[in-house]
Amino acid sequence: KQEVTQIPAALSVPEGENLVLNCSFTDSAIYNLQWFRQDPGKGLTSLLLIQSSQREQTSGRLNASLDKSSGRSTLYIAASQPGDSATYLCAVQDQTGANNLFFGTGTRLTVIP
Amino acid sequence: DTEVTQTPKHLVMGMTNKKSLKCEQHMGHRAMYWYKQKAKKPPELMFVYSYEKLSINESVPSRFSPECPNSSLLNLHLHALQPEDSALYLCASSPGRGQGNTEAFFGQGTRLTVV
Numbered sequence: 001k002q003e004v005t006q007i008p009a010a011l012s013v014p015e016g017e018n019l020v021l022n023c024s025f026t027d028s029a030i031y032n033l034q035w036f037r038q039d040p041g042k043g044l045t046s047l048l049l050i051q052s053s054q055r056e057q058t059s060g061r062l063n064a065s066l067d068k069s070s071g072r073s074t075l076y077i078a079a080s081q082p083g084d085s086a087t088y089l090c091a092v093q094d095q096t097g098a099n100n101l102f103f104g105t106g107t108r109l110t111v112i113p
Numbered sequence: 114d115t116e117v118t119q120t121p122k123h124l125v126m127g128m129t130n131k132k133s134l135k136c137e138q139h140m141g142h143r144a145m146y147w148y149k150q151k152a153k154k155p156p157e158l159m160f161v162y163s164y165e166k167l168s169i170n171e172s173v174p175s176r177f178s179p180e181c182p183n184s185s186l187l188n189l190h191l192h193a194l195q196p197e198d199s200a201l202y203l204c205a206s207s208p209g210r211g212q213g214n215t216e217a218f219f220g221q222g223t224r225l226t227v228v
Binding site: 031041044099100101103105 | 205215217
């Protein structure tokens with residue numbers, strides 16, 4: 001069964017810093033990988049989707065990369081802001097016929113003003 | 114419109130009550146999901162409907178009963194729940210396999226408290 005791990009579990013940085021969140025998965029046969037943001041007690045907001053044939057995706061200050069063969073993805077956040085404080089989750093969809101999303105354990109980010 | 118709408122936002126129910134959670138999307142998505150999320154944990158998959166048919170049931174107790182009346186609606190019927198079932202229940206949808214972009218979208222969740 002696919003296992004997804006995120007490191008670090010928590011991260012605290014001063015405003016303006018660039019930062020990298022890591023996601024690793026055990027089975028490289030994935031269909032896609034998606035990064036989400038979750039504010040406390042709220043639902044998940046989709047940030048970026050990377051198809052298995054892609055290497056990276058960018059949206060504003062966010063850049064996500066995918067190295068399928070090594071089972072890794074990174075989310076790069078440039079010039080962090082206090083509003084970026086949230087939990088960041090990565091999820092992979094496998095190549096079986098099912099539509100299951102396997103979630104990582106999450107990274108709780110705090111950006112200090 | 115990339116919205117998944119869940120109702121109610123909050124629900125408090127007794128262990129003998131019967132209630133339902135509702136989820137709606139109008140993106141033409143053919144895969145819909147129920148997830149359960151406990152505090153400080155990632156979402157755990159409960160059920161997946163693909164083209165209105167139940168395709169995944171992750172060994173969920175029978176006190177949770179899903180229903181997909183049509184391609185836009187997903188319900189979760191609750192009966193005889195336990196206090197440990199208190200959690201945030203999230204609904205999601207995605208286009209479904211063979212539809213190109215498979216980006217999943219989530220609702221804001223229903224915060225369920227069982228007393």
